[in-house]
Amino acid sequence: MNNLRRVAVIDCGTNTFNLRIVDVGSSAGWIPVFKQRVPVKLGQGGVAKGIITADRMARGLDALAAMKEATRNYAVDEVYVMATSAIRGAKNGHEFVTKTKALTGFDIQVISGQHEARLIQEGITLNFPDGVDEMCLTMDIGGGSVEFILWNDEGIQWAQSFDTGVARLHMLMNLDDPIGPHGVSKMQPYFDDVMAPLSAAIEALQPTLLVGASGSFDTVADMMGTRTRRSRPDHAQTPEAHPVTDPTSLEAWPDLFARLTTQNAHSRAAMPGMDPARVDLMPYSAALIGWVLHHGCLREMCRAPYALREGVLSRIERGLPLLPPLG
Known part of the structure; x- marks a missing residue:
């Protein structure tokens, strides 16, 4: 088990932010450590207009701050943060990415469809x-x-x-x-x-x-x-x-x-x-x-x-x- 790495992945979805922490590196499978699901509803009120509203942005940042604390508490080695439709399609998506970096240190990877x-x-x-x-x-x-x-x-x-x-x-x-x-x-x-x-x-x-x-x-x-x-x-x-x-x-x-x-x-x-x-x-x-x-x-x-x-x-x-x- 000496080759184990503790990895966290955060999926910043339009409705829900999901965190999963596992230990990888065992030939027998992953070792589940922790998971968290927060119904942020980042797209509420704005997804069809191509914006993230102020209250949803605040809610998303709060969720990521809590997930940052979880990764610290569980001594995670690597963290990967992925963003999908709501952030990639929002005119102010870059603002959310920048604020996340300042608040948590996370580098959000905004991925294509x-x-x-x-x-x-x-x-x-x-x-x-x-x-x-x-x-x-x-x-x-x-x-x-x-x-x-x-x-x-x-x-x-x-x-x-x-x-x-x-x-x-x-x-x-x-x-x-x-x-x-x-x-x-x-x-x-x-x-x-x-x-x-x-x-x-x-x-x-x-x-x-x-x-x-x-x-x-x-x-x-x-x-x-x-x-x-x-x-x-x-x-x-x-x-x-x-x-x-x-x-x-x-x-x-x-x-x-x-x-x-x-x-x-x-x-x-x-x-x-x-x-x-x-x-x-x-x-x-x-x-x-x-x-x-x-x-x-x-x-x-x-x-x-x-x-x-x-x-x-x-x-x-x-x-x-x-x-x-x-x-």
Whole structure:
């Protein structure tokens, strides 16, 4: 265990800031140390306008200050801070980066949508230790953007990021709550237009498995009762193998879709498995997932526990450059 390095990765998302600290370097797997999730909602009130509002900027800086303290308390050797849609698309994103550096010393790496998609897929691949024997479509629903990756055992065949994240949709569409069938229908032409390249790629490559990358798909799995949760003694200092995917029933999906899109926030909040931080935005996640599933070739769906953070950790552990090559 002398080769262990304690590494922290912070993902500054449009809705949530996520910190994960692990010890890497053991052939038996990573040793989990600490994780923290803060619903910053950095894009609230500004993502569709291309700005970070003053109150959200303050909230984000507070979250990063707390995460800085966590990395100090856990004696982390290396810290990597990644920023995605809300910061890369904001006119004042550089201001957030500069203030973060002054407050915490963190150097934020603002990554492109293409790099984000590939890092997500590097994380997802760890959840398939035996590989796959079919064409798969990974979907990662963020607040500002949604990443899609078409892949098989030969690697990534196509990848793209679209500015159709749920916080952005919430602002752009200005729908009632519940959104209802009318709201779902109103979004369909927008999806058809903006994500036309995805439809073309699906038509060409015919994926059969939809792989949902954590986030909204965690909530879907919780609400369906299919999410696997590991029990682990507090402060266990032993490596653990990477988790595998959880099946998500396509047969149960229409009922969940209907409940998410036809019930109001108060009712959604009372649904078993609902994440309180996602009550307002899960109807938009449901609309996105529903639109993807209407591409008839998809016959199965599952939830993958990993995403961008784990993709970064994987590259660091293997001694690779932080950002994967494009193309």
